[in-house]
Amino acid sequence: xxxxxxxxxxxxxxxxxxxxxxxxxxxxxxxxxxxxxxxxxxxxxxxxxxxxxxxxxxxxxxxxxxxxxxxxxxxxxxxxxxxxxxxxxxxxxxxxxxxxxxxxxxxxxxxxxxxxxxxxxxxxxxxxxxxxxxxxxxxxxxxxxxxxxxxxxxxxxxxxxxxxxxxxxxxxxxxxxxxxxxxxxxxxxxxxxxxxxxxxxxxxxxxxxxxxxxxxxxxxxxxxxxxxxxxxxxxxxxxxxxxxxxxxxxxxxxxxxxxxxxxxxxxxxxxxxxxxxxxxxxxxxxxxxxxxxxxxxxxxxxxxxxxxxxxxxxxxxxxxxxxxxxxxxxxxxxxxxxxxxxxxxxxxxxxxxxxxxxxxxxxxxxxxxxxxxxxxxxxxxxxxxxxxxxxxxxxxxxxxxxxxxxxxxxxxxxxxxxxxxxxxxxxxxxxxxx
Amino acid sequence: xxxxxxxxxxxxxxxxxxxxxxxxxxxxxxxxxxxxxxxxxxxxxxxxxxxxxxxxxxxxxxxxxxxxxxxxxxxxxxxxxxxxxxxxxxxxxxxxxxxxxxxxxxxxxxxxxxxxxxxxxxxxxxxxxxxxxxxxxxxxxxxxxxxxxxxxxxxxxxxxxxxxxxxxxxxxxxxxxxxxxxxxxxxxxxxxxxxxxxxxxxxxxxxxxxxxxxxxxxxxxxxxxxxxxxxxxxxxxxxxxxx
Numbered sequence: 001x002x003x004x005x006x007x008x009x010x011x012x013x014x015x016x017x018x019x020x021x022x023x024x025x026x027x028x029x030x031x032x033x034x035x036x037x038x039x040x041x042x043x044x045x046x047x048x049x050x051x052x053x054x055x056x057x058x059x060x061x062x063x064x065x066x067x068x069x070x071x072x073x074x075x076x077x078x079x080x081x082x083x084x085x086x087x088x089x090x091x092x093x094x095x096x097x098x099x100x101x102x103x104x105x106x107x108x109x110x111x112x113x114x115x116x117x118x119x120x121x122x123x124x125x126x127x128x129x130x131x132x133x134x135x136x137x138x139x140x141x142x143x144x145x146x147x148x149x150x151x152x153x154x155x156x157x158x159x160x161x162x163x164x165x166x167x168x169x170x171x172x173x174x175x176x177x178x179x180x181x182x183x184x185x186x187x188x189x190x191x192x193x194x195x196x197x198x199x200x201x202x203x204x205x206x207x208x209x210x211x212x213x214x215x216x217x218x219x220x221x222x223x224x225x226x227x228x229x230x231x232x233x234x235x236x237x238x239x240x241x242x243x244x245x246x247x248x249x250x251x252x253x254x255x256x257x258x259x260x261x262x263x264x265x266x267x268x269x270x271x272x273x274x275x276x277x278x279x280x281x282x283x284x285x286x287x288x289x290x291x292x293x294x295x296x297x298x299x300x301x302x303x304x305x306x307x308x309x310x311x312x313x314x315x316x317x318x319x320x321x322x323x324x325x326x327x328x329x330x331x332x333x334x335x336x337x338x339x340x341x342x343x344x345x346x347x348x349x350x351x352x353x354x355x356x357x358x359x360x361x362x363x364x365x366x367x368x369x370x371x372x373x374x375x376x377x378x379x380x381x382x383x384x385x386x387x388x389x390x391x392x393x394x395x396x397x398x399x400x401x402x403x404x405x406x407x408x409x410x411x412x413x414x415x416x417x418x419x420x421x422x423x424x425x426x427x428x429x430x431x432x433x434x
Numbered sequence: 435x436x437x438x439x440x441x442x443x444x445x446x447x448x449x450x451x452x453x454x455x456x457x458x459x460x461x462x463x464x465x466x467x468x469x470x471x472x473x474x475x476x477x478x479x480x481x482x483x484x485x486x487x488x489x490x491x492x493x494x495x496x497x498x499x500x501x502x503x504x505x506x507x508x509x510x511x512x513x514x515x516x517x518x519x520x521x522x523x524x525x526x527x528x529x530x531x532x533x534x535x536x537x538x539x540x541x542x543x544x545x546x547x548x549x550x551x552x553x554x555x556x557x558x559x560x561x562x563x564x565x566x567x568x569x570x571x572x573x574x575x576x577x578x579x580x581x582x583x584x585x586x587x588x589x590x591x592x593x594x595x596x597x598x599x600x601x602x603x604x605x606x607x608x609x610x611x612x613x614x615x616x617x618x619x620x621x622x623x624x625x626x627x628x629x630x631x632x633x634x635x636x637x638x639x640x641x642x643x644x645x646x647x648x649x650x651x652x653x654x655x656x657x658x659x660x661x662x663x664x665x666x667x668x669x670x671x672x673x674x675x676x677x
Contacts, residue, residue, distance in 0.1 A: 015457075018437055022455045022640075022650055025440070029646045050452035050646050054440040054489070085660045107655060290651075 001251055001314075004121040004153070005114070008261055009316045016317065019261055021056055023289035028053055031295050034080040037073060038297060059264065059287060060275050064298045067100060067338075070240055074098035079293055081105055086293050091139040092239045092338065097346070100240055102141075103293040109148065111290055112245055115259050116149020119248030122257065122314070123233035124179070124208040127154030131179040132172060134186055135213065135336065137161045141243025142213060142336050146181045149245065155179070162186075165193045176205040183336060184216040184224060184232075188367030191227040206230050212237060212244060213336030214369070215325055217433055221253075234323055238301050240294075241286050247321050255308050255320030262290050265321070266298070267307055270328035278307035283328045284321065302329045302338075332362055332428055334369050339404050341427035344373060347399050351392070359418045359425055364432040371408040373400065376415050435460050435621050436481070436512075436590055441490030441500070443473075443480045450476040451487070452645040458590065458623050463616040465624040465632040465653065467666060468642035474625045475517055477642070478594045481623075482514045483507040494590070509537050513588035517595045517625075519579040523568030527559050530567050530578055534585030545585070552581040573604035580611065591615065592623045597631065609635055629666035633657040641666075 003009050011019070028049035031038040041063055042049065052058060070078060075098075079086065086103040104112065125131060131150045135142035143161060150157045158175055160168055169190060171177065180187065187209050194201055209230040221232045235248035236256050246263055247256035258265050263286050267276045270283040284301045288294075304327060308320040332339040341360045349355040357376040362369060373396075383389060393410045400408045418425045436458040443451040451473050458464045468474050479485045481492060483504040492500040499507055513534075522530050531552055535545040553560040556577045562570060567578055576596055583591060593612065597605040605628065613635045616622055626632035633639050636653035641662060649661065656662050 015459075018439070018455070018457050021439065022457070022647065025453060025455055026647045026650050029643075029648050033648070053453060081661075105660070107651075107659060110655070 001124055002121060002126070003314075003316060004118040006315075009118060009257075009318060011261065011317060013317060016260060017056065020264055020289060023261075024056065024059065024264060024287065025049065025053055027287075027289055027291075027295050028297070030292075031080055031297060035078055035295070037069070037078050056264070059298065060266075062298055064268075064273065064285065064300045065296060066300050067240065067302070070100040070102075071098045075101040076103070079103050080295050081293050088144075090141045090144075090239060090243065097343070099139075102240060105292045108290075108292050108294075111262065112145065112242055113148040113152040115242065115245035115262060116145055117152040118259065119235050119245055120146075120149050120153050120155070120179075120210060122248050122250040122316070123210045123235070124231060124251055125150065125153055125155055125210070129153075129155040129178045129207075130158065130176055130205070131155045131181060131210075132158040132160055132168070132175070132177040134160055134162060134168060134180065134182040140336065141237065141239045145237065145243035145245060146210070150181075165189060166197070169194055169197065169199065172204055172206070173199070178205050179208045179210060180206060180228075180230070181210040181212075183213040184211045184220050185214060185335075185364070185367050185369050187211065187224045187228060187232075188220070191224070192367055201228050204228075208233065210235060214333050215433070216323070217325075236303075236321065236324065238286065238299070238303075240299055241288055241296050241301075242291065246286070249320075250312065250314040250316065252312055252314050254312065255322050257312070257316050257318040257320050258307070260318045263287065264289055265307060265319075267305070268300075270300075270304075278319070279309060281306045281322075302327050302331050304328050330428055332360065332371075332430070334362060334371060335406060337404060337406060339371070339406070343403070344400065345427070347403050348373075348375070348396065351395065351399065357415075357418060357425055358427075360428045362428070362430045362432050369432055371406055372411055373408050374411045374413050374418060376418055377412050378415055435462075435495060436623065437491075437493040438477075438481065439491040439493070441477075441480060441487040441492060443476050443485055443487045445476075445485075450645055451480065453490070454642070454645070454647055456640050456647065456650070458621060461616075461619050461621055462637045463612070463622045463624060463635060465626055465636035465639040466642055467626055467629040467632055467639060467656075467662075469666070470627070471644075472642040473645040474627075474642055475594060476645075478514065478517075478592055478623075478625055481592065482512060508586060508588075511587075511589035513583035513586045513591055515576075515579045515583045515591065515593045515596060517598060519572075519575045521567045521570075521575050521578050521582065523566065525567055526564050527567055527570070527578060528563045530582050531559075531585055534582030537586050544587075548585050548587070552584065556581055571604075572600050573607060576600065576604075576608050577611065580608075580615075590621045590623065592625070594625045595627060596624070597626065597628045605631065629662060630657065633662075 032049050085105050087106050088104040090102050092100040133146050137143035209232045212235045224232050233249040237244035237246050247258045249256045266285040267278050267282040268285050276282045284303050284305050286299050288296045303324045306322045330341050359374045361372040396410050438456045440453045480487050483502050531549050596608050609631050633653045633656050639653050639656045640647050641649035
């Protein structure tokens with residue numbers, strides 16, 4: 001398979017480190033000059049980028065940036081350029097009190113398209129392909145991110161966005177889609193629905209499935225490949241850092257190549273914050289090297305992985321990250337959305353002024369993920385009049401969907417019935433993976 | 435080919451370069467742009483050994499050169515076309531060129547051969563080969579300075595503000611020459627105030643600001659960059675210096 005930018009993606013490690021150093025210095029000089037958040041932090045610890053960053057390792061002296069920091073800078077505090085130079089704004093779902101808002105300059109969009117083009121090429125996409133993008137188009141980065149990259153590659157892009165599965169299948173048949181970009185679970189939803197409609201996947205033109213947005217298991221990859229007759233590649237993105245385009249698998253299917261000329265990646269111990277050897281499992285921390293509107297210094301992604309250093313037979317010299325199987329915080333990743341269980345509590349609390357005892361349960365029915373919120377019935381919280389109770393449940397549902405953008409089922413359970421650990425209810429239970 | 439890592443250069447107490455890193459790959463034309471006093475010439479002088487950096491590493495062909503004097507750096511393959519040309523005004527054009535080949539002084543044939551090649555390449559210098567260099571026009575002097583540098587058969591050609599003090603039309607011609615040199619496969623580091631002209635022909639560029647690199651990227655990218663446009667190209671700059 002052709003490599004999108006061979007001279008860059010196959011650069012020698014020495015050269016790469018020099019490029020990283022140059023870009024890191026320019027990035028730090030710029031954030032120090034333009035972003036008060038970073039300037040304040042650097043000053044607090046007596047770190048002057050021009051003086052103190054002589055080699056890449058010096059970055060380890062700097063503090064981490066968390067999703068909370070980003071949320072607290074709502075909406076534009078952390079932008080490094082004036083708004084008139086920002087040509088696009090995206091925002092994450094409201095997992096924190098405030099959503100996390102990120103901006104892009106024209107050049108950022110250009111880089112972004114290029115990075116996604118690299119990843120799509122690595123996953124087998126060429127200008128001869130017809131690619132159906134089933135990620136959401138909107139404030140989230142998934143849809144538009146893949147879209148622009150696919151256009152850059154020169155593929156024919158079908159921006160079908162999420163949902164309406166039968167229409168998706170019809171388009172897939174009629175438009176002779178060769179590549180589907182989707183979450184792994186949606187790929188299986190499509191497979192299930194085709195089975196129900198008695199459509200033989202062999203009659204489709206599908207060749208590749210470019211997946212992202214949620215954790216998956218190797219068995220799922222196998223199932224998708226066998227049922228849809230496609231080759232499945234995984235890719236990784238973080239909205240705060242870029243969106244899709246941070247890392248992507250090549251057809252060797254042995255982990256995702258990190259785009260190391262644009263992102264500096266570290267693995268840390270999520271508890272101590274100590275930097276670990278890359279091959280050890282820990283939390284992925286990313287520093288952007290070329291982002292202009294929204295540079296990120298040592299962003300804690302919350303995603304747990306390892307960095308594989310062995311060379312890849314595909315020829316790319318960028319190291320690979322292992323698939324994300326879990327998070328090191330309580331964030332729940334579902335349908336490409338990050339959900340923080342505590343924030344759900346905040347929403348519930350707003351309703352009656354008291355925080356109910358609740359538990360968030362992620363379940364998988366067939367191949368579809370669902371979010372359930374189990375709430376213990378207490379006297380102060382619920383009335384014994386059925387109608388009032390039903391209304392309250394409806395209101396809760398509406399509040400939740402407004403907040404996270406996902407429909408949740410609310411289940412009322414008896415007081416004391418939720419599973420407790422040391423007297424505390426576990427806020428999140430994942431029943432999706434076997 | 436050339437790798438500069440986090441160098442700090444001082445003039446007395448003045449901290450002129452604050453952790454500058456850059457690299458020039460084989461066959462690349464890389465430009466360094468910035469305002470007056472940003473540290474561009476300091477960087478050139480540091481690379482060429484005229485000033486020593488207090489911290490940092492400069493590697494040429496994989497070997498550190500930051501503590502070498504200029505006379506050891508030229509034989510390693512770096513030739514400088516200095517700011518303001520600095521030709522030997524009281525010598526003839528031909529003598530200037532011969533001086534450029536000084537490090538090869540024991541290879542008379544090579545010098546003769548190179549001399550012919552230069553004169554062939556710049557017919558105007560051929561016409562004036564016996565004239566004193568000081569009598570040449572600014573543009574001709576610049577051509578002489580470039581060809582004099584080429585006489586040492588350098589692997590890396592460093593040009594410090596070649597457009598300085600030249601009329602726009604002449605500047606255009608000098609940049610055409612630089613572009614031709616690049617197409618011949620030479621490796622060039624071009625220091626320029628004329629950002630538009632430099633970025634137009636460069637593969638990559640760095641923007642230096644008060645001794646620090648604040649932007650870097652491909653030439654075409656920097657040319658369209660709003661910050662570069664605002665600070666270095668100015669409104670309406672296109673009509674004035676469309677070199």
